[in-house]
Amino acid sequence: MALRIEQDRARFRQIIRGRVRQNLRKYIAKGELIGRQGKDVVTVPLPEIHLPRFRFDPKQQQGVGRGKGRPGDPLSPGEEEEGEGAGEAGDRPGEHTLEEELTIAELAEILGEELALPRIEPRGRHEIRSSKYRLTSVRRTGPESLRHFKRTFKEALKRQIASGLYDPRRPLIIPVRQDKRYRSWKHTTEPFSAAVILYMMDVSGSMGDEQKEIVRIESFWIDTWLRSQYQGLVSRYIIHDATAREVDRDTFFRTKESGGTIISSAYKLALEILEADYPSAEWNVYLLHFSDGDNWSSEDSHECVKLLQDELLPRANLFGYGQVRSPYGSGQFIKDLREAFDDDERVALSEIEDRDGIVGSIQDFLGKGR
Amino acid sequence: MPAKPSALPRYLREIQAEVEQVAREAGLDFFPVIFEILTYEEMNMVAAYGGFPTRYPHWRWGMEYRRLAKSYSYGLHKIYEMVINNNPCYAYLLEGNSTLEHKLVMAHVLAHCDFFKHNAWFAPTNRKMMDEMANHATQVQRAMDRYGVETVEQFLDHCLSLENLIDPALPFAPRSARPSEPPEAPQAEELPRLPAKPYMDSFINPREYLEQQRRSRAERQAPARKFPAEPQRDVLLFLLEHAPLERWQQNILSLVRDEAYYFLPQGRTKIMNEGWATYWHSELMTKRLLKASEVIDYADHASMVTATSGGRLNPYKLGLELFRDIEERWNAGRFGKEWEECQRMEDRQCWDRKLGLGREKIFQVRASHNDLTFLDEFLTLDFCVEHDLFSFGYNARNKRWEIVSREFADVKAALLQQLTNGGQPIIHVADGNFENRGELLLVHRHEGLDLDPAWSAETLAALARIWSRPANIVTEREGKSVRLRHDGHELKTFDA
Numbered sequence: 001m002a003l004r005i006e007q008d009r010a011r012f013r014q015i016i017r018g019r020v021r022q023n024l025r026k027y028i029a030k031g032e033l034i035g036r037q038g039k040d041v042v043t044v045p046l047p048e049i050h051l052p053r054f055r056f057d058p059k060q061q062q063g064v065g066r067g068k069g070r071p072g073d074p075l076s077p078g079e080e081e082e083g084e085g086a087g088e089a090g091d092r093p094g095e096h097t098l099e100e101e102l103t104i105a106e107l108a109e110i111l112g113e114e115l116a117l118p119r120i121e122p123r124g125r126h127e128i129r130s131s132k133y134r135l136t137s138v139r140r141t142g143p144e145s146l147r148h149f150k151r152t153f154k155e156a157l158k159r160q161i162a163s164g165l166y167d168p169r170r171p172l173i174i175p176v177r178q179d180k181r182y183r184s185w186k187h188t189t190e191p192f193s194a195a196v197i198l199y200m201m202d203v204s205g206s207m208g209d210e211q212k213e214i215v216r217i218e219s220f221w222i223d224t225w226l227r228s229q230y231q232g233l234v235s236r237y238i239i240h241d242a243t244a245r246e247v248d249r250d251t252f253f254r255t256k257e258s259g260g261t262i263i264s265s266a267y268k269l270a271l272e273i274l275e276a277d278y279p280s281a282e283w284n285v286y287l288l289h290f291s292d293g294d295n296w297s298s299e300d301s302h303e304c305v306k307l308l309q310d311e312l313l314p315r316a317n318l319f320g321y322g323q324v325r326s327p328y329g330s331g332q333f334i335k336d337l338r339e340a341f342d343d344d345e346r347v348a349l350s351e352i353e354d355r356d357g358i359v360g361s362i363q364d365f366l367g368k369g370r
Numbered sequence: 371m372p373a374k375p376s377a378l379p380r381y382l383r384e385i386q387a388e389v390e391q392v393a394r395e396a397g398l399d400f401f402p403v404i405f406e407i408l409t410y411e412e413m414n415m416v417a418a419y420g421g422f423p424t425r426y427p428h429w430r431w432g433m434e435y436r437r438l439a440k441s442y443s444y445g446l447h448k449i450y451e452m453v454i455n456n457n458p459c460y461a462y463l464l465e466g467n468s469t470l471e472h473k474l475v476m477a478h479v480l481a482h483c484d485f486f487k488h489n490a491w492f493a494p495t496n497r498k499m500m501d502e503m504a505n506h507a508t509q510v511q512r513a514m515d516r517y518g519v520e521t522v523e524q525f526l527d528h529c530l531s532l533e534n535l536i537d538p539a540l541p542f543a544p545r546s547a548r549p550s551e552p553p554e555a556p557q558a559e560e561l562p563r564l565p566a567k568p569y570m571d572s573f574i575n576p577r578e579y580l581e582q583q584r585r586s587r588a589e590r591q592a593p594a595r596k597f598p599a600e601p602q603r604d605v606l607l608f609l610l611e612h613a614p615l616e617r618w619q620q621n622i623l624s625l626v627r628d629e630a631y632y633f634l635p636q637g638r639t640k641i642m643n644e645g646w647a648t649y650w651h652s653e654l655m656t657k658r659l660l661k662a663s664e665v666i667d668y669a670d671h672a673s674m675v676t677a678t679s680g681g682r683l684n685p686y687k688l689g690l691e692l693f694r695d696i697e698e699r700w701n702a703g704r705f706g707k708e709w710e711e712c713q714r715m716e717d718r719q720c721w722d723r724k725l726g727l728g729r730e731k732i733f734q735v736r737a738s739h740n741d742l743t744f745l746d747e748f749l750t751l752d753f754c755v756e757h758d759l760f761s762f763g764y765n766a767r768n769k770r771w772e773i774v775s776r777e778f779a780d781v782k783a784a785l786l787q788q789l790t791n792g793g794q795p796i797i798h799v800a801d802g803n804f805e806n807r808g809e810l811l812l813v814h815r816h817e818g819l820d821l822d823p824a825w826s827a828e829t830l831a832a833l834a835r836i837w838s839r840p841a842n843i844v845t846e847r848e849g850k851s852v853r854l855r856h857d858g859h860e861l862k863t864f865d866a
Contacts, residue, residue: 004424005415005435011523012432049433051530052828054795054843056819062763062774062784064683075762075771098433 016100017110020044024114028362029355031217033107042107046098108228111221115362118369120229120284120317133185142182151181194232195284195317197223198273200266202291204241205258206328214324215290216253218358222288225366230284236273240266242296246273262296263289263333264303271311280315287312287319288365292326293333301333305340313346320348320365346370378405382463382472389476392658393484397733398650400483401497402458405476409465413449414438416462420633421454422503426510426625427519428526451475455486455636457497470664474651474671477659481650485643488737491635494541499632506625513618525619528832529606529626534794536630537603538638601798601813606630608799613837623836637792638740645689646736648675652690683759691757692748696735697728742789749785751778761785787818795821797843809855810837814845821845830856 020027023046027033033042065075102110111117138148156175160166166173201207201215219235227233237252238244241259244266270287278285295301313319323334334349341347350364351357378386386405393400408416418435419425441447450471453461461479463472486492496502514522562583566574602608606627610620636643652672660668676687699705703723712718735744761784763774775781796815804811810833814821826843833841833856840857844866853866 003411003415005418005431007427008418008429008432009435010432011427011519012429012436015429051430051527052825052832053531053534054797054814054829055534055822055825056793056795057822059764059766060819062761062787064759064761064781064785064788065773066678066683066758066760068758069760069773071760071773071775073773074768075773 013100015049016044016046016098017102017106019046019049020100020102020107021110021114024110025359028217028221028359031213031220031355033220041101041103044100044102044107046100048098104224105228108224111225111362112228115359115366117225117363117366120226120366120369131187131189133187135183135185137184137186138181139184140178140181142184146183148181148183152179155179155181192232193230193284194234194282195226195230195286196234196236196278197226197286197288198236198238198270199252200238200240200244200270200287200289201252202241202261202263202266202289202294203239203255203257204261204294205256206261206292206294206326207256207324208326211292211324211326212253214352214355214358215322217355218290218322218352218361219288221358221362222365225362226286238266238269238273240269244269260296261291261294262300263291264300264307267304267307267312271307274312274315285316287316288322289320290322290324291333292328293323293331294328295333295336298332298336301336304333305336308347309340313344316346318348318365318368318370319346320350322361322365323349323351325351325353378407381469382407385469385473386476389473389480389654389659392654393477393480393650396650396654396658397729398480398484399487400459400480401456401487403453403479403483404458404460405463405479406460407463407465410442410448411439413452413462413464414442417449417452421452422500424504424507426507426526427514428510428523430530451478453479453482454500455492455495455497455632456500459483459486460500468667470667471671473659474655474668477651477654478647481647482643484650485639485646485736489635489639489642489740490738491639491740495632495635496628502628502632506629509621509625513622517618522618522622525836526622526626528836529623531829531832532605532609532836533626533630534792535603535605535797536627536634537607538634538791540604540607541631597802598799601800603796603798605797605799605812608802609836612802615836619836634792635740638742638789641685641689641692641741642736642739642744643689644686645691645693648686648690649693649732692744692753693732693735695750695753696748697732699728700731701726701728703727742786745782745785745789749782754778754781790817795819800844804842808839810834810839810841812841812843814843816846820847823847826854827856827861830854830861831858834858 027044033044112119135146138151152175153173156173156179157166159176159179160173199219201212203212223233223235235249236246237249238246239252239255239257240261240263241257242262242265243259246269247255266289274280274285295304308319321334321337323331325331331351334351337347337349341349345368348365348368350361352361382405386403390403414435416423417438418431425431438447438449442449448464450464450467451461453459459479459482461475461483463475467475510522510526563571563575563580597612598608604627606623609615610623610627613623615623655668676684676690678684678687701724702721703709703725704718704721709718709721712721735748739747755778759781760776761774761781762771763784764770765772774784796817797812798815799810800813801811803809812833821843826845830841830843835858840855842853842855844851844853846852851866853864855862855864
């Protein structure tokens with residue numbers, strides 16, 4: 001039985017959700033929620049929610065404790081929390097913070113509401129179905145292991161009554177072959193949509209820690225949103241300087257190389273991965289590339305454009321390019337791309353100045369609803 | 371009840387009978403007690419509801435429940451006992467506790483119940499609060515159905531912000547002294563005239579004369595228009611009587627006020643109440659109820675209840691030891707003029723007049739004291755030294771909490787300060803028509819501590835919304851007298 005308090009709890013959660021939404025932009029810019037992530041939940045730190053009242057300034061109030069120590073000694077941590085002997089414990093002096101757990105799905109929903117992100121309609125691949133079967137119906141034939149005991153006896157009882165063989169004083173029911181009923185299954189198919197995100201990042205010397213942090217924060221939110229839109233989501237990571245290689249998530253955010261930058265190397269590798277593992281008939285493909293926009297040569301930039309145009313874009317739902325402002329980069333690459341794909345629906349270009357720019361960039365990428 | 375209360379199994383009924391028997395023999399006198407067994411989830415729920423099975427819908431119960439459920443699941447705490455001041459008394463046992471724990475909880479609860487019944491501060495409380503709370507729940511729910519959850523909840527939040535602005539003395543005042551008279555509407559009655567025939571009127575009652583009459587009457591009435599005539603501590607009552615509230619709002623404000631008065635004595639007697647209950651469960655268990663096989667578990671449990679961790683003051687322990695100290699002192703006759711004036715340590719140490727008045731004394735104390743008077747009267751220098759008490763405060767320079775003093779006078783002052791008015795600022799309504807603009811004026815009686823500025827601003831905003839005109843409070847800030855004014859949108863500060 002549901003407890004009465006569930007109602008109050010639900011109301012409280014609503015309030016929490018409102019608070020998270022209010023502060024969402026702050027959370028995004030500070031990267032606060034990352035690393036507070038379990039399997040399905042994210043722990044959100046919130047300032048305590050209180051009912052205000054007239055009270056004394058906690059910093060002026062004295063308390064009483066017991067134990068050793070001389071005047072002037074600091075209290076050991078935790079002591080100040082409920083050092084007083086009376087009154088409402090826990091109310092003072094320290095402000096407490098709440099830690100609320102939100103599921104990834106809830107967080108995505110809040111993100112979607114706050115940034116007004118359109119839902120993504122998976123590309124026309126409704127033929128992708130997952131089939132399930134369930135034992136929901138009853139048949140006259142089947143294996144004995146699936147015999148429906150109750151039904152079988154019901155049928156036998158009906159037959160015996162109908163044929164006058166049933167004696168209520170001696171209720172003996174004996175099923176015969178045609179009384180037997182068996183559980184049977186039904187197939188159901190459900191459309192299933194899966195997506196893959198290929199993250200590509202420039203790790204050449206000009207990308208500093210702050211630039212990578214921005215990429216990390218942004219990829220967390222993009223993951224969160226896309227995960228809420230697809231049943232299956234796979235992320236793959238490619239780093240590149242002059243050459244590209246695939247790495248795991250951890251390495252992706254940690255590697256720092258000193259070489260130059262040849263962007264096409266990453267695009268070529270991406271193409272290989274797509275060809276090998278993700279046939280575009282079955283997968284929604286997202287390509288997200290972050291760089292400071294400093295490519296080795298303009299020839300290579302041309303090659304990139306060509307690769308995108310001919311090979312990558314036809315396979316992808318979206319190609320997103322985020323250019324992170326760095327003190328070293330020239331930022332030329334985004335101009336090349338803009339020239340080539342200015343009004344291509346499949347391409348989203350975004351310049352990220354600093355952490356406050358992350359929200360806008362997420363909107364650039366996901367605002368297309370693709 | 372959320373779930374059908376499980377009737378007490380027979381072995382617990384037998385234990386209850388035994389414990390009650392023993393408690394009565396020891397002199398405790400209590401309301402009939404109904405024990406119910408709850409699962410830990412139900413226990414957490416009831417605890418979140420402040421001990422009652424039903425409360426009006428409000429988010430803060432949900433917040434509290436979540437906190438309790440979390441700390442329970444991390445093994446940080448477990449609620450052993452809960453008891454409601456009601457006749458009959460309701461108390462809860464936690465499902466899955468051992469027989470020993472149930473026995474202990476029962477002994478503890480009976481002492482609480484004795485305290486509720488005999489302590490003077492509980493005398494005016496509603497002993498049918500169980501039913502009353504359920505009524506309140508229905509009223510709020512009905513208002514929410516009718517006017518919308520958000521609207522009602524918001525108003526409720528405003529009211530709850532003012533919950534502590536009640537008059538602790540009011541329940542003891544004679545009924546006639548209670549209501550504050552609403553201001554008399556200025557009456558448009560005729561001015562007194564000298565009798566005259568109509569055609570003579572303007573000569574016998576010339577205009578100057580009438581003018582003078584009007585002025586003198588205005589002067590006579592002026593002081594009367596100020597209301598309340600006397601400063602009023604019960605701000606909630608004042609709002610009930612004078613704020614422009616709709617019917618449902620009045621209902622809600624009034625139920626918040628009722629509950630505040632009901633819970634008031636519990637806040638004011640926490641140390642005593644817990645001390646008394648702990649004293650008696652220890653007394654009954656160790657002297658009468660324990661079986662040999664249970665002693666170790668009992669000791670383990672008792673050490674937990676009265677543990678002092680990290681320099682905290684545990685109300686259970688403080689109360690328990692003060693009661694024991696009182697009993698000892700009155701048994702040995704360590705009180706009165708002769709004792710106070712005795713300066714010789716040797717004499718003091720082996721002082722024993724063999725009076726045996728201890729038991730009688732503590733029963734008196736539990737009947738007539740509250741925490742403030744209890745500590746004021748019975749916290750002695752010896753006790754303070756023996757128990758290593760100190761006072762602490764915030765050192766703004768070092769940005770940390772530090773031990774301030776070990777002087778008896780300082781420690782006691784800090785304790786009493788916390789207990790005065792339950793640790794709440796003393797505030798009263800001074801004027802319901804401030805500056806003749808219909809604004810509300812509260813005055814904070816400053817006794818050394820400033821108000822928390824951020825919280826005051828929010829509270830004042832809530833007050834302004836209920837009063838529907840700007841609300842003011844006069845207080846002191848850093849030694850200067852100031853007036854804060856909130857009009858529902860913004861706060862302004864004036865020198866006062």
